[in-house]
Amino acid sequence: MSTDFRKYASGQTLLVDADDTLWENNIYFERSIAAFISYVDHHEYSREEVREKLNEVERENTRLHGYGLTSFRQSLVTCFERLSGESITPEKHERIVSFVQSIADQEIELLPGVAETIPELASRHRLILMTKGAEAEQADKLTRSGLASYFTGVEIPKEKNAAAYHAVVAKYELAPHSTWMIGNSPKSDINPALSAGLHAIYIHHPGTWVLEQDALTKPGAEQKLLDLRNFAELLKHF
Template identity: 65%
Template sequence: MPQFPVGQTLLIDADDTLWENNVYFERAIAAFISYLNHHEYSPAEVRQTLNAVERETILAHGYGLPSFTRSLVTCFERLSPEPMNDEKRQRVIGFARSIAEQEIELLPQVEETLRDLASRHRLILMTKGDHAEQADKLRHSGLASYFSAVEIVAEKDPAAYQTVIARYELAPHTSWMIGNSPKSDINPALAAGLHAVFLFHKDTWILEHATLATALEGQHLIELDTFAKLSFIF
């Protein structure tokens, strides 16, 4: 028996909540670090530099594969003891391109669970990133029909959630954000007055790591380890 009544509004994240995503970036990064094969910096130090570069690139160019590609090229240019020639540039770009070639891999029981939830509640996809990329993923996922609306935002911060709350006239006491990122899905949603469900994913992007905020009085923060368990909550 679900814990909450029919008629909730569930804002649901996409990458690493509905389908695998970051694991492909991690593979590309591992290949990049191996190719760089730095003799002064350890792989961990190279990764720290890449993380810093990614933060810079995101501020200037947002999320998505083009931004990630820029980060790999910039990191290589900063760390390589030799200048980057066209051949090396194409190799580095190829690591990012390999991500785009991946088929959408839904996480376990996602479609069955969405079908079940959509029969009782209003589902809205809320994800961040490059609009064209995220829309294309949704089309190829086969999940679009379960959502009454789609929100693709540049950043998930409290202001973005407040905009969505106003646009869809959401009642905070019956509205939830569901996702795997403390930084983007849980903490800003709680700050905007929503309830939240944190879905643990072992490969959540390191730049999305954060300490989970504390729900205020009257708010709910639920932690689950599988998407399918949402049917027992809602």
């Protein structure tokens, strides 16, 4: 991978993921899950086994209800009921809701280098935010981040698959050879963007959600895949 400063010409279109690319997100879910597992205190399953049960429920719920805090809350309730074998009481439901509320109460914490890098990128390229999830939640986080003015468009699909990327390309009349997807998720950011014929930039995050982890797809002959350690490294290329 070349590290030539600003290797790629101005005028590229950069599709940018939000959660765990621009700001911290999954670490708050992990803290909530740890509190939930401690609260469950299951006598038959280990903490790791309870987590795997929750992963199974989340896989089911995201397919049915999408992403975001409402879906996560339902996953915790469903997991609790499956592990206990009985319906949840109002008191226990309130306690579980408190784990979810702790996530909603978090201030937006931009990842290192983002605040300095985004304005520089926006001065030379077209930035479009592309993040999946609950639309109202994601729009609110963007507003609170202070970054909204740097994006010429905001797309919040229910799922980030190849079809979603094709739709964005068509909507904004993008040229695949000058369009890049930037994100921390192989499953949602990198692999489907490459499948849609775009370039991609994988930015490592140590706390990427387990359900977003996957092996990286090999780019096509006319495509590029950059592998960067942090967001600020984008300025070496763009």
